Structures are given as C-alpha cells and as structure tokens.
Amino acid sequence: MTRSKAALIGAASLKPVRQTEGETTLGMLARVSARALADAGLEKDAIDGLLVGPQVGETPQHVPATVSEYLGLQPAMANVVDLGGASGPGMIWRAAAAISAGMCETVLCVLGNHRNAEAPRSPNRNPIREFDVPFGASGANISYALLMQAHMAKYGSTAEDFALIAHWARANAQRNPNAIFHGKPASVEDVLNSPIIASPLHLYEIVMPVAGAEAVIVTSAKRAKELGSRAVHLLGAGEKVTHRAVSQAPSLTSGPLKPSMERAFAQAGVTAQDMSLLSLYDCYTIMVAATIEDAGLCEPGGFGRFMRAHDFGPEGDMPLNTHGGQIGYGQPDLAGGMTHVVEAVHQLRGSAEGRQINNPRLALVTGNGATMSEAVALVLGADE
Amino acid sequence: MSELADLKVPGPTEIELTKPFWKAAAEGRLLVQRCEDCTKAILYPREICPHCWSEKLTWEQASGLGRLKSFSRVHKPGHPGWMPVSPYVVGLVELDEGPTMLSHILPGECEPAVGDRLELKPTNIGGRVLPAFQRKDQGENV
C-alpha cells in the first residue's frame, strides 16, 4: 500500500483489573510487550525502537533506559511520549517518523500501569496546582464538568444526549469479555440515575480507573510485506497541544482534536464520513460529543441528534468504540488512549472476535490528554 | 462561611513571582498583570506575556467584575479536605479585563447560570483569604 506511512503489525492488551497486588508497571509492560511481539510473529531482537509513557510513582526519570534494560532491548530510538491520554496515538506517528528518518525499523509502543493499594504520586508545583486547587478544583472530573456545562449552556444539549454516549459504551462492552463493565449494561435511565459527581457529570459518564497495559508494534510497510504480517496501515496523523488548565482553554466547546483530525484526514485523503470505525477517546461523555462535532460528523451542538440517528454497535451503521470505549472497558491510566489503537488494529485486520465490524476499511483513532488540551488523531487503513 | 474557613485544604503553592498576587488576595484585592507592549491583561501571573513574549509586565488591580463562563456543583471533591462543604460550586470566571480564572463561587439568591455577572468576594478558605466570586444580583439579569 503506497499511501502507508507505517504498518501496525502487532497489538496486545492485559485484561483491565480494578486493583493489582504487588505488581510493578515494569513487569506489566514486559508481559504486554511479549504478547504484542507474539501477535506480530516477531523475535525480540527485531525491536530497535522504543516509545514509552511517563511512569509516575515508579520511574520518574530515565524511563526508556529502565524499560530497555528490563526488556533486554538496545533500541536505536527511545523516547517518552508525555501527552496524557493522547500518548498512545501520539506514539504511532512518532514511530512512523523515526522509521522514515532511518533511525530504526520496528518500534515497540507500550503503556501501562499497576494499581497497587499504595500509589505514590510526585508532587505538583505548577500553575494548575497554585491557581485551581486552592479553590476546590482538583482532578479531571471538575474540568470536564465545566466543559460539559458550557456545551449545555451554548447549545442546549441535554443530560439525555450525553447519557446516550455512556449507554452505547456499556452496550458495546457487553461484546468484549475483557471489558471491566462486561456483564453490566446501562440504560440511559441507569446513567441518569447514577450519582452526580460534579454537575452535570454522572458517575456512569466517567471512566473507571483500572490497572492494565496496551502495546502496539510499528514497522515500515515494506518490512511488514517482507514479514508477511497481518498489517494495519497508518495513513494520516495530526497533533495539537493548546493549554493545560481548563481556565486557559481557547474554547470550551471545541478542542485541539479539530485541527488534528483535519490534518490526519488531509494526509490520508479521506473524510470523517469515509470511516468504517470511530475509535474515539472517551474519558468522559463530553469528550465524545466534542469529538463527533469537531470531526464534522454533525454540526456544532448537534451531537444529540447524531446519537439518536445512528446505531453504534459492531453491526450498526456507525460503529463507535466497539471495545466498549474506556467508559465501558476501563481506563488503564495512560494506556487508556492506546486501547483505541489496539481496537482499531483488531477491527481493520478482522481479528475482533465476537464484535467484528463489516467491511473494515478505515478507522479514525483519537487521543486526548489533560483538559481537552493534548490531542492526537490517526487515520488507520486495512491492508489492501 | 465559617465552614469554608475551617477547611483543611491545600492552599496556593506560592512562588517568588506570585507573592504580590497572593499578598493582595489576602488583603481582599485581585491583581492581574498588564503587558506594556501589547496592552493585554494576563492571569495567572507569568514571567513573560503569553501573547507577545514581552517581559514588560506590571501589576494592576482588577475591577473584580466578571462573567460566569461555566460552573460545576462538586458533590465528590478531588481532595477529601473539601468534603465538609460539598456540594459546593466552582466556576470559570471571565474577568472584565479579559483573562479567565478558575474560582470558588459562593452561594447566591438563585442557582448559578452560565452568563451570570459576578463580583469579587474575598473569602477565607482554609485559613487564607482567596479571591472567590458571587453572583452580582443588582439589576443586570441575564
């Protein structure tokens, strides 16, 4: 495939769990990496590039060296990608760029985290800590509640509109035995009856933190062909970072994913309407709503009508987050963003057991970090 | 109100640059920075203007008036120290001078609504007087 910027030839997950006992992040990264390697049909020494995430509370600095040493790798390209929930998709185009630049041939992109009872976090001493926390605004829930309230005020969107997104995530999670909410569907009424955490956000509209790990192996299209790999191709990518604290956001209703998706679509020569799968970052329902609108799938403020006009299941006309999204699957910290890549790989190569979409050709994958402020969009295509 | 003062919650992690801001806040005043080159107002305080990168920034007392851009009633706080007063309201306050700040929104006569006119209400939160806001109820209905 000549349009391919790189080939995704392996993908793997560790089943999300609410708590771990005595696990290390390093150990989890190692296990998921071994599975991704096996999925790719490669030997360890084929890996000559490594992209990892920050590992707060375990390895504050020298993360790539620590992970390389543990895995017995000696990569010719190694880096930390620190874009919050956008880190996973952000790794994919960086791997492609490093391969194109001749720095390496095959890159392991891996994210994960343990959730042991004691979870030390490093102290924050930055503007968001100094100017938001003292007023009672700690954590992401409040930031996204503010974004959601702003959307409701500007467009008249309703609690039901947002609840539909959580309902579909839970519905799709029933098709994924690994999902943390497998066996626990939720109706729109269930979502609306769940407790308000920070108005207007209900509990079921918020991801559940879990332990987990996700890995993807990226190589060149040429190498993928030589290997006879089951490949999925990177066709376009876009990235944008605009702010950190919600008070500094240029807009409360449209985010940096808008220009990111525009760039990714332009690079791939496709439009949002061409997608066979929407694999959209969903830390909160408002994030999916804003992304649907920013992608141009409907007019600004129109996501509620869009949610009522389509079927978002694997057999539906608009498959969306068929793994359950993070709202249905669980959010393994930074690896949460990579779940959207892993699911797109499975769907586009026809290995999404029990939830395979029909005629998979193109997928939109989005990643989002901080307060709708770090964005990466990918367009992935099936091997043709 | 006394409950807010009694909270055991994290205060501002003041740095050298922001000392004048928090000192004024303790005296019930709200400061912003003003860029001498592009004339824009800036908050939170920075070493350079984020609009034009000028280093010519001066402190200026803000009017204390603003508009509620968004808000949330927090039932489950991110920090457990806030539990005794939850639910409480935080909001994004677009100051008349231009910048937006996150602040604590004090209860008023009616429920908060996006677009509300707000005024500065210096308030003891956790033993420090911080620049909180409250709906400005005189006339000016949305």
Ligand SMILES: [Zn+2]
């Ligand atoms: Zn300036």
